[in-house]
Amino acid sequence: MTTTLSVIGVGYLGAVHAAAMAELGHDVIGLDIDAERVAALQAGVPPFHEPGFEQILARGLASGRLRFTTDYAELAHAEVHFLGLGTPQREDGFGADLSHLESAVDALAEVLPARGGAPTLVAGKSTVPAGTARRLADRLAHLDGVHLLWNPEFLREGFAVQDTLDPDRLVYGVHDPEDTAARQAVAMLDAVYARILEREAPRLVMGYEAAELVKVSANAFLATKISFINAVAEMCEVTGADVTDVSRAIGMDDRIGAKFLRAGVGFGGGCLPKDIRAFRASAEEHGVPEALGFLREVDAINDRRRARVVDLAGELLGDLEGRRITVLGAAFKPHSDDTRDSPALDVATRLRAAGAEVTVTDPQALENTRRRLGELVTLERDTDRALAGAELTVLLTEWDEYRDLDPARAAALVAAPRMIDGRNVLDPRQWQGAGWEIRSLGRAPAPGAQENPAAQGESAQGAPGQGAAGQGA
Numbered sequence: 001m002t003t004t005l006s007v008i009g010v011g012y013l014g015a016v017h018a019a020a021m022a023e024l025g026h027d028v029i030g031l032d033i034d035a036e037r038v039a040a041l042q043a044g045v046p047p048f049h050e051p052g053f054e055q056i057l058a059r060g061l062a063s064g065r066l067r068f069t070t071d072y073a074e075l076a077h078a079e080v081h082f083l084g085l086g087t088p089q090r091e092d093g094f095g096a097d098l099s100h101l102e103s104a105v106d107a108l109a110e111v112l113p114a115r116g117g118a119p120t121l122v123a124g125k126s127t128v129p130a131g132t133a134r135r136l137a138d139r140l141a142h143l144d145g146v147h148l149l150w151n152p153e154f155l156r157e158g159f160a161v162q163d164t165l166d167p168d169r170l171v172y173g174v175h176d177p178e179d180t181a182a183r184q185a186v187a188m189l190d191a192v193y194a195r196i197l198e199r200e201a202p203r204l205v206m207g208y209e210a211a212e213l214v215k216v217s218a219n220a221f222l223a224t225k226i227s228f229i230n231a232v233a234e235m236c237e238v239t240g241a242d243v244t245d246v247s248r249a250i251g252m253d254d255r256i257g258a259k260f261l262r263a264g265v266g267f268g269g270g271c272l273p274k275d276i277r278a279f280r281a282s283a284e285e286h287g288v289p290e291a292l293g294f295l296r297e298v299d300a301i302n303d304r305r306r307a308r309v310v311d312l313a314g315e316l317l318g319d320l321e322g323r324r325i326t327v328l329g330a331a332f333k334p335h336s337d338d339t340r341d342s343p344a345l346d347v348a349t350r351l352r353a354a355g356a357e358v359t360v361t362d363p364q365a366l367e368n369t370r371r372r373l374g375e376l377v378t379l380e381r382d383t384d385r386a387l388a389g390a391e392l393t394v395l396l397t398e399w400d401e402y403r404d405l406d407p408a409r410a411a412a413l414v415a416a417p418r419m420i421d422g423r424n425v426l427d428p429r430q431w432q433g434a435g436w437e438i439r440s441l442g443r444a445p446a447p448g449a450q451e452n453p454a455a456q457g458e459s460a461q462g463a464p465g466q467g468a469a470g471q472g473a
């Protein structure tokens with residue numbers, strides 16, 4: 001069954017959702033107040049790098065089932081409206097800025113009377129603090145036939161299309177699961193997602209607040225898991241253990257699980273950092289700051305990893321003033337051009353602040369890097385050219401082309417073969433064998449390999465703390 005629907009706010013989440021809904025066979029209109037973005041999408045030009053998105057966007061546009069507008073009046077007759085607006089960190093603090101969401105709901109409310117009371121569903125997808133849905137529902141309460149449902153989105157960048165069309169679960173938050181109007185809202189969303197539900201995706205109906213909390217607690221859990229292993233990495237650095245050994249072994253316990261246990265320079269992106277802060281702010285607003293106080297630690301551990309890379313650079317180079325450092329990677333993770341709160345760019349900025357001449361390379365994210373850092377660092381798309389002349393190379397985003405670098409070839413390009421592997425993706429022995437001095441996060445410096453027991457003894461001793469700078473951050 002085809003539903004006429006809108007997606008309001010076609011940023012990352014909304015644009016993917018709109019194209020994915022057209023892919024499911026619905027008639028979709030995407031709205032954004034950003035005319036440039038709307039024009040680009042209407043022309044089939046993706047405003048971000050996301051595997052598979054360009055194809056479903058093109059298919060939707062060509063079929064006539066997908067179009068974009070800046071005009072709310074064009075939404076008046078749609079049966080279902082998805083809210084895909086961003087909830088950025090508030091400038092005045094660490095809570096979520098809900099103003100985009102609120103203005104969108106108010107603008108939508110103006111055109112909804114055109115439905116003449118026919119059942120209309122508004123489905124929120126944005127990540128919001130608990131209590132938001134109920135407040136937004138109040139803003140729509142004067143309209144007959146309009147139901148608000150909260151349907152959080154769990155997509156990962158780089159897998160956004162797949163995660164939207166084949167989700168692990170669907171979560172529906174309603175004002176009261178027993179209520180008839182809520183049942184009608186659930187049925188309307190079921191009709192939209194019929195093809196996803198056919199594939200047996202679990203679908204859970206719960207109250208608004210639970211649905212809102214599912215999303216923020218899932219992200220907080222993931223961030224906590226990463227910071228947990230990064231805290232263990234700090235222990236590994238002072239005891240001489242290798243965090244990849246610890247991570248592999250504990251991940252084999254089904255109760256723990258191997259995912260999100262990769263130690264390194266930590267998490268970034270448009271979601272995890274802001275979501276854990278907004279979650280804490282929400283706990284404070286509800287009068288239980290202690291409930292989520294540990295998330296402050298999660299954030300602090302994450303920050304210490306970035307500082308640790310700068311300390312390691314100091315250990316390898318001494319004074320950083322005027323030294324040539326090449327940073328491999330700018331995106332917050334591979335398969336993305338997103339540089340929001342990217343650990344790589346934060347570290348690049350810190351190295352620059354310490355006086356280093358920094359060159360950043362990345363296969364997708366250089367344009368966003370230029371927007372974010374301006375002239376602060378040198379940008380170079382070509383990996384070989386970026387490596388040329390480097391006195392230190394720092395791998396901070398684990399793109400395949402950096403994982404697969406040939407250490408002997410790379411050694412011939414750089415001025416000095418020194419490497420910090422901020423993602424634990426290089427084989428230290430192999431790199432050391434090719435003449436590199438290599439340091440990783442959460443792993444003692446590669447011993448001078450087994451053939452050199454003297455060096456091994458030295459590094460086992462040298463590992464703990466690695467001097468005052470090693471304790472830094």
Ligand code: UDX
Pocket residue numbers: 153154155156157158219222226259260261262263264265266267268269270271272332333
């Ligand atoms: C995240 C959630 O995974 C997703 O469900 C939610 O909808 C949005 O936020 P995303 O921001 O796309 O998705 O990135 P994710 O793949 O979760 O990675 C987040 C960060 O954690 C990246 O910087 C990544 O490099 C880092 N990370 C991830 C680690 O440092 N170690 C790990 O083991 C896993």
